[in-house]
Amino acid sequence: MKSEIFEVTIDQGHSIIIPAGHAEPFLESKDNRVKVEASFKDKKIIIHSKIQKDRSGNYRITFGKQNQKALGIFPSDYFNLQFFEDTSKYGVDMPDELQAVLDTDSEAFEIFESFTPGKQRSIIYMISRYKNSQTKIDKSLILTDNIKRGIRDNKELLK
Numbered sequence: 371m372k373s374e375i376f377e378v379t380i381d382q383g384h385s386i387i388i389p390a391g392h393a394e395p396f397l398e399s400k401d402n403r404v405k406v407e408a409s410f411k412d413k414k415i416i417i418h419s420k421i422q423k424d425r426s427g428n429y430r431i432t433f434g435k436q437n438q439k440a441l442g443i444f445p446s447d448y449f450n451l452q453f454f455e456d457t458s459k460y461g462v463d464m465p466d467e468l469q470a471v472l473d474t475d476s477e478a479f480e481i482f483e484s485f486t487p488g489k490q491r492s493i494i495y496m497i498s499r500y501k502n503s504q505t506k507i508d509k510s511l512i513l514t515d516n517i518k519r520g521i522r523d524n525k526e527l528l529k
Contacts, residue, residue, distance in 0.1 A: 371395065373453040380438065380445040385430045388451075393421050393429035396453055403456040406431065410441045410449035418462040460490050467506035468497045471514055478514035492524055 373392045381387050396404050402421045407414060419431040443449055458464070472479040482490065493513065500506045509528050516527050 371455040373451075375450050375452045377448050378451050379448050380433060380443070381430070383445065384432060384434050386433045386451070388421060388429040388431060390429060392451075392453060396421055396455070397429075403461040404431075405454040405456045405458070407452045407454065408433070408437070408441055408449060409451075410443050410447065413440070413442050415440050418456055418458065420461075460494055461487060462491050462494050463498075464494055465497050465506055465510075467503055468494065468510045468513075471507065471510035475514050475518075478518055481517045482514075493527070496524070496528060 373395070376389060376392050378386045378388070396402065404419055404421060406417050406419050408417070409415075415437060417433075417437060419433075422430050424430055438444075441449060472482055482493070485493070497506050497509055497513065500509060512529070513527050516529070521527055
């Protein structure tokens with residue numbers, strides 16, 4: 371499933387109001403999560419997001435400063451979005467390095483699988499932020515050791 375391409379702008383610094391006609395078909399999915407392709411001029415990024423309904427009844431997705439910078443947009447710019455069904459297991463792309471470490475450590479994998487989907491995504495984001503593959507491996511090893519020792523605080527997981 372995918373939406374038509376539609377034009378949006380940043381609202382309130384870090385979110386985007388989504389027209390109901392583009393949001394509603396995806397709200398029937400398991401977790402309201404979508405894969406988002408954002409494009410502006412010659413740049414394109416793909417992110418995973420959750421469609422949420424605000425107090426005013428508007429549908430929104432979060433689009434932080436990091437994504438705005440990657441796309442090269444300012445809050446006053448209009449740019450294009452297209453939604454795709456999120457078929458990823460965790461609602462975000464798993465780094466190969468973290469997957470490899472979890473595949474070789476069944477105890478850590480079982481603990482990781484027992485976490486809530488939000489906790490799993492936050493761990494994936496922790497590892498994904500590193501650019502260097504070796505750093506991702508090293509941090510994944512630290513993370514798996516820490517979760518096996520019972521550490522659950524995100525601030526402590528990579529120490």
